[in-house]
Amino acid sequence: MWIGLTLLLPVVAILITALPVRAAVAGTAAALLAALNVAVAATIAVQLAGHSPVTLVPGWLAIDSFGGIVLLLETFGALTALLFSVGYLKSPHISDRRLKRYLLWLHLFLLALYAIPLLNELALVWLALTLTTLFSVFLVSFERTPAALEAGWKYALLTTLGAALALLGILLLYWALTKAGGSDFTWHGLTRAAGEMPGSIVSLAFLLMLVGFGTKAALIPFHAWLPDAYSQAPFPVCAMLSILESVAIPYVILRLVGTIGAAHGSHAPQWLLVFGLVSAGGAALLILQTREYKRLFAYSTIENTGIILTAGAMASNHLKQAALWQMIAHGFTKPVIFLAAGIMFVLVGKLRISEVRGVLSASWVVGSVVMLAGLALAGAPPFAIFLSELAILKSGMVGSQAWVVMLLAAFMIVSFCAITYHLFRMVLGKAPEDSARDRSVIAIACWWALVVALVPVVVLGWWMPPFLHHLITGGAAALGGTSP
C-alpha cells in the first residue's frame, strides 16, 4: 500500500500542475506532497528495518532494505529541490507557463526516479532509468540559451546512447538467464539462476551495462556531458541529477554485481572495482583543476559515486555496509551544497570561482552556510561524510585488498584539499565593491529548503537512527556481502 502511495503522490502533483492554477500554487502543493512522500518513504524504511518486507505486486513492485535507503534519499532530495525551486525560480523574467512546464518535467522525472528501487523486473528498471534522462533534458536546457541547449543536447544524446548500450546488456543477460533454465527476469530470479549462467555471456552483458549505466552516472571516462549539463542546469536540477548519479544508478549497478557476481568467470566485481577507482581518482584530479563551482560539486558527485562503487565491489561485508553508509551520507549532503551554492549564486551572480570573493563579508549568513555545506561535502568532522569515509578506510585496511582502500584514502585527501582550497578562496577575503546584492533577494522558500536539507547532515554526524542501521545491515546482505 505504501509503495503505491509513493508512486501516486507524484502523479497527483502532475495532475495539480496540469490544472489551471498559478505556478506558485502548484509549486507549493508539490512541495507539500513531497514532504508527505518523505514521510511515506520513512514509514517504508521503518517497516523494512523491522524485517517485514514491503510488497505491492509480487514479482513486480516490491522493495527491500537496499531499495528502502535509496527511496528515502530520493524523496528527501526531491523535497528540498522542490522547496528550493519554488523560491529560486520566482522571477519576473520567467513566465508562469514556463514554470509550470518545469514543474511538470520535474514531477515526471521524480516519478521515474522513485520507480527505480520499487520495480523488480529488470527491463522496467532499465526503462525507468532511461526515462529519468529523457524527462530531465528540458530541465537541463531550462534557460533556453544556446549554451543551455547545447548542454541539453549533449546530455540527452550521450546518456541515451549509454541506455541503448545497457539495453543490449539487458538482452544478453536475459539470454544467459534462459541458458541457465530460468525465465523470471527479476532480481530474485537472477539471483536464483546466477550460479548456472555462462560466465562469458554474463561478462559481456555486465560490461555493456556498466558502460551504459556508467555513462548515465558520468563515470570517468564517460563523463563528457557532465561539466556542461551541470554548469547550465538550474541548481535544484543539479541536486536531483546528483541524487540520480550517486544513489539511483549505483543502486542498480551494485544490485547487478550482487546478483550476477555469482556466475562463474564473470569478473563483474573486478570490472566494477577498476571503474570505481578510475572514477574516484580522475574526479579528484578534475576537482583540482576546475574553474566553476557548479562543476566542482559535479565532479565531487563522480568522486563519491566512484568511492561507493569501489567499496561496494569488494567482498567484505563491512565494506559493503560502509559503501551504503557513504551513499546515505553523500545523498543527504549533496542537496545541501547545491542549494547553498544556489543561494550564493543569487547573491553574487557569478559562476566562476575566480570571480567570487569574500562571500562571508558580503553576507555572513550565506557565507557561513556555504562554508558549512562545503566542509560537510569535503568530509570534515563532525559531518556525516567524515564518518562514512572513516568507516570505509577502517574496514578496508585489513586483508589482501588494502591497497585499494589506500588509493581511495589518497583520492579522498586530494579532493578534501581541493574542495577546501576552492571554498576558502570564494568565502574568505574581501568582497568586490559592486558585486554583492542585498540579501533580501533570496526568497524565503530557499532558506526553508536549506534548513530542511541541513537537518540530516548535522544529525547523522552525531547519531545514527537505529532503523537506518538495520537498513544498512539488511542492504549489505542483499548485496551478497560475506563476513570476513
Place this chain on the structure above:
Amino acid sequence: MVTHPIMSWLNAWNQLMAGFFLLCSFGLIAAAQVTGCMRFYVLQSLFLACSAALLGMLDNSTDLFMVAGIYIIAKVILIPVLLKRTAREAMIARRELVQVIGVPSSLLIALGLTLVAYYIALPLTAGANSGTRIGLPIGLAAVFIAAYTITVRREALPQMLSLLAIENGAFFAGDAIAPHFPLIGELAAVFDVLMIVLVLGVLSTQVHRSLGNTTVGSLAQLGED
C-alpha cells in the same frame, strides 16, 4: 541440422534480412541528406520486423509476431510521422551533410567494426542455433556502427536516428538470442524509442530556432577552458 525444407527457406530469408539490416547501418553512414538517413532508418526497422516475424515462425513464438507488429506500427509508421511533426524545419533542410570523417573512410571503419563484432560474438554463439549465430554478430555490428555514426555525424537529426539504430541493433540481436523475452520489455523499449523521438525532436527544433542550424557537432561554447 535443419531438416525440414520450409525451415531452410525461413533460415535463408532470415539471413537475407540480416544482410539487408546491416546494409542499412552502412547506409546511415553514407546518406547525404537528412531524409536519406530517415529512409535508411525506416528500412532498417522494416527488416528488423521481418526478421522478428521469421524468427517467430522458426521458434514457434507468438510473442515475436506481436513484436514484429509493434515494430511496424512504432518504428515504420509512427516515428517518421512524429519526426515530421516535431522537427519539420531541420528535416526538410535539403543540404548535404557534413561529416567529421569522410564517407569512404567511415565505411571502411564500419567494416572493421563488423569484423570486431563478429569475433566478439564468435565464442558466445558456439553450439547455438543458426538464428543466434546470425543475429548476435549482426546485431552487435549494427550497434557498433551506429555508435560510430553518432560520433562522426555533426547534425542533430542524423545523430538521433543513429541513436535509434543502436536500439534496432540491440533488438536484432535480442530477438535472435532471447525469443521469449518478456513482451513488457519490448514494449518498454518501444515506449522509450518514441520518447526519444519526441524529446530530442523538440530539442533539435529549439536548437534550430536559436542557432539557425542543427550542426550540434560544432557547438563548442562550453568546455573547461
Place this chain on the structure above:
Amino acid sequence: MPRMIAYNLLQVAVVLLASPLAVGVLNRLKERVQSKQGSSIFQVYRDIWKLFHKDQIISDQSTWIFRFTPYLIFAAPILVTLLIPVLTSYPLFFAFMGDMLGAGFVLALGGFFAALAAVDTGNPYGAMGASRTRMVGFLAEPVFMVVFFTVCFVANSTIPYIVQQTWVHPKSNFFDPSHVLIVIAFFMLVLAETGKIPVDNPSGHFELAMIDESKSLEYSGAGAALVKWGGCMKFFVLLCVLLNVLIAPWGLASGTGIGDVAWAIPLVLLKILAAILAITVVESSLAKLRLFRITAFLGLALVVAVAAMLARMMRI
C-alpha cells in the same frame, strides 16, 4: 564437337547483333520516362552503319596505339563471350580458355588501351576523361576483387558454369544473403563500369563533365564505329555475367538440341530487357554524383561486397 563450336559462334553472333539493340532500347526508355519522343530503338545500328561509311581521320601526331585500340575494344568483349554462358548452362567449346578472372582481365585490357589511346592524341579532353576513368576504375577494382573472391569462396570455383549452378542447388540458396549482396554489389559495378548515372551521364554532351565518352572523342569513321559497337557489347556482356552467372541460370538452354538453344535466345533477351528496365529506373530516379562523391558510391559497393563475404563467413 562441331555442334559445340557452332553454338559458341552463335553466342558471339547474338552478342554482336543484339547488343546495339539493348543500348537502343535503354536510350529510348529513358527518353520516354523524361516525356520525350525518343529516337528509334534501332538508332544505334544506323549510327554504326553511318560511321562505317565515313572517312576516317587520324591525327599524324598519334602512334600505333591510337590505330590499334578500336580493334582491341571491339575484340575484347567477343573474346569474353566465348568464355561465359550467354545461351547455354553448360560449357561450350572455347570455355576452357579462361575463367571469370580471365574474362575480367580481358575486359580490363580493353579499358586500359582505351585510356592510353585517349592520351595518345594530345587532346586535353581525352587525357581528362582517361584520368577520370582510371579514378573510377581503381576505385572499382577492389570491389571486383572482393566480388570474385566471395564468389570463389561460396562456389569453390571461378568457372562461371559451376558458379551459376551453386545459386539454385538447393533452391533456398537463391536467398542466401551472400548471393543477394553479391548481385547488388555487381549491379553497382556495372553502373560504374559502363558509365551510367549516378557515376556518369551517358547522354551528356558537355566535354568537361564527361567521364567515359570523352575518351573516344578523337575517333571518326570506322574507328568510331568499332569503339561504339565495342562499348555496346561490353555493356551486353556485363549484363550477361550479372544475369546468367551471378543471379541464376534460369532461361538458359540445358539440353544440347538445336531447338533448346534457339529457344534460349528470346528468353535471354527477355532477361536483358528486365535488367534494362532496372537500369532505367535507377538512371531516371537518381542524379549524377559530384566527382568526389563517386568514392562514396563505390565505397558502398565495396561494403556490400565485403558484407557478402562476411555473411558467408558467419553462416559456417
